Amino acid sequence: MQTNQLLAMFCGALLVLGLVAYLLGRSKATRVRASGTAMYAQPDQYAWFTVLSTAGPALAIGAIASFIMLLLGADIPPMLLLASCLAIACVGLVIGINMVRPDFHARQAIERVIRFILAGAAMISIFTTLGILLSIVFEAVRFFNMQNFWDFITGTVWNPGASFLEAAGRAEEGATAAQFGSVPLFAGTFMITFIAMLVAIPVGLLSAIYMSEFAPQRVRTVFKPVLEVLAGIPTVVYGFFAAITVAPIIVAVAGFFGLEASFNNALAPGIVMGIMIIPFISSLSDDVINSVPDSMRQGSLALGLTRGEMIRDIVIPAALPGIISASLLAVSRALGETMIVVMAAGMRPNLSFNPLEDMTTVTVRIVAALTGDQEFGSAETLSAFALGLVLFAVTLTLNLVSVIMIRRFREKYRVNNL
Amino acid sequence: MRQSFDDISAQLRARHRRSTRLKWTSMGALGLAVLFLVLFFADMTVKGLPAFQQAQIQVEIDYSEQASQLPLAAVNEDVRRLVSRGYLRLIPGRMRDNPELLGTRHMEWVLADGQVDQYLKGHHTRLSANEQATVEALKQEGRAELRFNTTFFTNGDSKMPELAGIASAAMGTVFTLLVTIAVAFPIGVMTAVYLEEFAPDNRFTQLIEININNLAAIPSILFGLLGLAVFISFFGVPRSSPVVGGLTLALMTLPVIIIATRTALRSVPDSIRHAAFGVGCSRWQVVRDHVLPLAMPGIMTGSIIGLAQAMGETAPLIIVGMVAFIPDVTNSFTEAATVLPAQIFTWAGEPDRAFIEKTSGGILVLLAVLVTLNATAVVLRKKFERRW
Numbered sequence: 179m180q181t182n183q184l185l186a187m188f189c190g191a192l193l194v195l196g197l198v199a200y201l202l203g204r205s206k207a208t209r210v211r212a213s214g215t216a217m218y219a220q221p222d223q224y225a226w227f228t229v230l231s232t233a234g235p236a237l238a239i240g241a242i243a244s245f246i247m248l249l250l251g252a253d254i255p256p257m258l259l260l261a262s263c264l265a266i267a268c269v270g271l272v273i274g275i276n277m278v279r280p281d282f283h284a285r286q287a288i289e290r291v292i293r294f295i296l297a298g299a300a301m302i303s304i305f306t307t308l309g310i311l312l313s314i315v316f317e318a319v320r321f322f323n324m325q326n327f328w329d330f331i332t333g334t335v336w337n338p339g340a341s342f343l344e345a346a347g348r349a350e351e352g353a354t355a356a357q358f359g360s361v362p363l364f365a366g367t368f369m370i371t372f373i374a375m376l377v378a379i380p381v382g383l384l385s386a387i388y389m390s391e392f393a394p395q396r397v398r399t400v401f402k403p404v405l406e407v408l409a410g411i412p413t414v415v416y417g418f419f420a421a422i423t424v425a426p427i428i429v430a431v432a433g434f435f436g437l438e439a440s441f442n443n444a445l446a447p448g449i450v451m452g453i454m455i456i457p458f459i460s461s462l463s464d465d466v467i468n469s470v471p472d473s474m475r476q477g478s479l480a481l482g483l484t485r486g487e488m489i490r491d492i493v494i495p496a497a498l499p500g501i502i503s504a505s506l507l508a509v510s511r512a513l514g515e516t517m518i519v520v521m522a523a524g525m526r527p528n529l530s531f532n533p534l535e536d537m538t539t540v541t542v543r544i545v546a547a548l549t550g551d552q553e554f555g556s557a558e559t560l561s562a563f564a565l566g567l568v569l570f571a572v573t574l575t576l577n578l579v580s581v582i583m584i585r586r587f588r589e590k591y592r593v594n595n596l
Numbered sequence: 597m598r599q600s601f602d603d604i605s606a607q608l609r610a611r612h613r614r615s616t617r618l619k620w621t622s623m624g625a626l627g628l629a630v631l632f633l634v635l636f637f638a639d640m641t642v643k644g645l646p647a648f649q650q651a652q653i654q655v656e657i658d659y660s661e662q663a664s665q666l667p668l669a670a671v672n673e674d675v676r677r678l679v680s681r682g683y684l685r686l687i688p689g690r691m692r693d694n695p696e697l698l699g700t701r702h703m704e705w706v707l708a709d710g711q712v713d714q715y716l717k718g719h720h721t722r723l724s725a726n727e728q729a730t731v732e733a734l735k736q737e738g739r740a741e742l743r744f745n746t747t748f749f750t751n752g753d754s755k756m757p758e759l760a761g762i763a764s765a766a767m768g769t770v771f772t773l774l775v776t777i778a779v780a781f782p783i784g785v786m787t788a789v790y791l792e793e794f795a796p797d798n799r800f801t802q803l804i805e806i807n808i809n810n811l812a813a814i815p816s817i818l819f820g821l822l823g824l825a826v827f828i829s830f831f832g833v834p835r836s837s838p839v840v841g842g843l844t845l846a847l848m849t850l851p852v853i854i855i856a857t858r859t860a861l862r863s864v865p866d867s868i869r870h871a872a873f874g875v876g877c878s879r880w881q882v883v884r885d886h887v888l889p890l891a892m893p894g895i896m897t898g899s900i901i902g903l904a905q906a907m908g909e910t911a912p913l914i915i916v917g918m919v920a921f922i923p924d925v926t927n928s929f930t931e932a933a934t935v936l937p938a939q940i941f942t943w944a945g946e947p948d949r950a951f952i953e954k955t956s957g958g959i960l961v962l963l964a965v966l967v968t969l970n971a972t973a974v975v976l977r978k979k980f981e982r983r984w
Contacts, residue, residue, distance in 0.1 A: 514818070
């Protein structure tokens with residue numbers, strides 16, 4: 179029988195049992211109450227408790243059994259599993275009905291179960307992080323069994339193409355062995371990130387300064403959401419914009435100055451990524467600058483500073499931890515940004531400092547490795563996970579440092595809303 | 597050294613000039629950012645608007661015996677190249693469904709070939725001089741014109757630009773987002789309720805908190821790797837399906853919803869809770885009957901924003917295979933499907949000039965939906981905003 183049919187039967191049966199449990203629990207509780215006995219809880223609460231005692235164990239057993247089947251490959255006949263789950267549900271129903279007694283605190287019992295369920299939901303975020311880490315590490319280890327870790331970190335040639343022939347058992351036909359040296363990929367990534375920051379940090383920070391220090395309230399309420407529109411534009415759209423509009427402009431401008439530029443130059447994705455990140459920096463910096471206590475502004479103005487000097491010498495230094503934190507988060511975003519570079523940066527690993535040349539990035543190679551027609555176990559496919567692991571490590575570090583910086587700021591000025 | 601008053605006032609002037617300069621520079625930065633936005637929207641609109649128009653030409657269709665076998669024979673040879681081949685292919689089927697058509701001839705408005713479309717829009721085409729003359733003549737007679745492009749909204753993807761549309765991608769988006777919201781919304785709200793209303797402040801909850809903030813900052817492509825390794829390889833969820841795409845996006849949206857919900861819950865004043873506890877409510881009853889309903893507008897706003905983010909996301913979906921070529925409209929959660937951003941990505945990779953137009957057209961539709969979603973969120977917030 180199909181898995182989804184089985185699942186549908188299970189859910190259907192459980193729903194019916196749950197309904198029966200509710201009605202029986204409620205009617206029993208109502209009967210007891212009608213007989214004049216004082217009860218600790220309302221009939222509804224007893225009814226819900228019966229439902230929980232019916233469905234809860236059955237769901238738990240079903241989930242555990244499916245996990246065992248998937249993880250250990252144990253072969254439990256599905257019909258047997260279904261039958262035993264429903265049997266447990268029936269037992270739970272009987273027990274639940276029996277528990278409907280005047281001295282039973284049904285409300286507290288429900289409360290405990292709900293607290294348990296809510297805590298379980300909260301665990302999912304931890305599971306997700308663990309899942310990301312484990313799945314990437316697991317596949318990356320398989321990759322490092324095939325390729326030397328040190329060569330991966332320090333190698334300057336990324337040439338996975340030859341592994342295609344190796345995987346087909348025709349290694350000798352490839353002129354060179356596959357090489358997985360990630361340095362050019364990271365160089366390209368950092369170059370594009372650097373260009374993005376060159377655009378985003380000055381524009382974003384100055385916009386934030388204007389909005390929080392100079393602009394009248396009216397201007398601020400208009401322009402803050404307008405800037406946030408920039409953040410809401412999907413990255414695939416930015417990628418198209420970079421490839422179709424910005425790259426040709428850069429080629430033309432470079433040509434005007436007598437420079438040769440590639441159509442996949444690093445400048446176009448860098449600039450567009452910078453534009454994408456502007457609202458991110460401006461919005462965070464704006465919050466931070468606004469949280470600098472007004473007493474500091476008043477004090478510095480009273481000492482005769484001009485507004486500009488106050489901002490430069492008092493407000494910005496005070497807000498610096500927050501601003502650095504925002505910039506680090508922005509760097510982390512730029513490093514992991516995918517669609518813009520997939521569409522507008524090159525595919526060729528190129529170790530160069532000229533932003534007019536084509537370059538590739540880590541995320542581009544991850545996408546390339548996983549959308550090719552390779553089998554899943556091949557070195558090229560697995561290299562995506564190795565790259566992902568390094569990306570994860572770098573962005574995690576940046577995020578954590580940024581959290582520490584913002585916490586320091588918060589403690590210094592006792593701000594609550596950051 | 598003593599300074600004269602003139603020196604001091606000159607110094608002051610210079611200092612104030614510097615201050616004003618900072619004001620104008622920062623204003624200029626904001627202006628630059630807004631200018632980017634304006635340029636971007638102008639560029640996309642100019643490129644994308646033509647996609648909503650499509651060339652049609654009026655030709656005589658000959659429903660002959662021969663045409664039911666060989667669809668090309670249905671139109672006269674001199675205009676054959678000008679009619680969309682994909683359209684002609686439908687003719688035998690139509691003749692089978694309506695037998696009375698056999699042997700008749702009709703003048704009909706039909707979909708023109710993509711090249712004719714580009715010619716009429718004044719772009720470079722691959723039409724020969726002869727064919728261009730024919731189109732020109734048809735245009736003079738009023739038998740070739742640009743009309744509103746319904747195909748774009750009713751068709752799935754196609755390798756022929758004149759037939760390519762966004763219907764299948766739109767349907768795929770709907771299915772994927774349904775999965776996303778069905779998973780992310782309850783889990784997100786439950787997590788937030790736990791952290792705000794139930795959890796004690798201990799190591800465990802701090803760990804969860806740090807985790808959620810960290811998840812919000814992890815690059816989206818890594819969620820794609822997670823989806824590939826866990827959902828597809830491990831659990832065997834069908835590749836390219838709305839289920840796997842939706843689950844991946846749900847994990848990505850989760851932190852957004854959690855953070856928004858926590859803010860909303862925190863803004864409900866404690867007096868409400870004290871009052872409810874005071875009349876003997878249990879913790880869950882306080883949350884369910886009093887705090888959650890009051891926080892709902894804030895939760896909805898956050899969820900809509902999270903949904904809009906998920907809707908524009910592409911990178912993780914590429915990794916889990918949702919960039920498939922999908923000509924038919926999907927109607928199941930487990931079949932291969934594509935979503936609007938992925939469709940845009942696919943079209944952007946097509947070399948044909950006509951696809952640039954399609955891509956920009958798709959972008960305009962996507963942006964329109966996203967702007968509507970975000971505007972809804974803003975309106976909701978304005979409408980239900982409450983100062984306690």
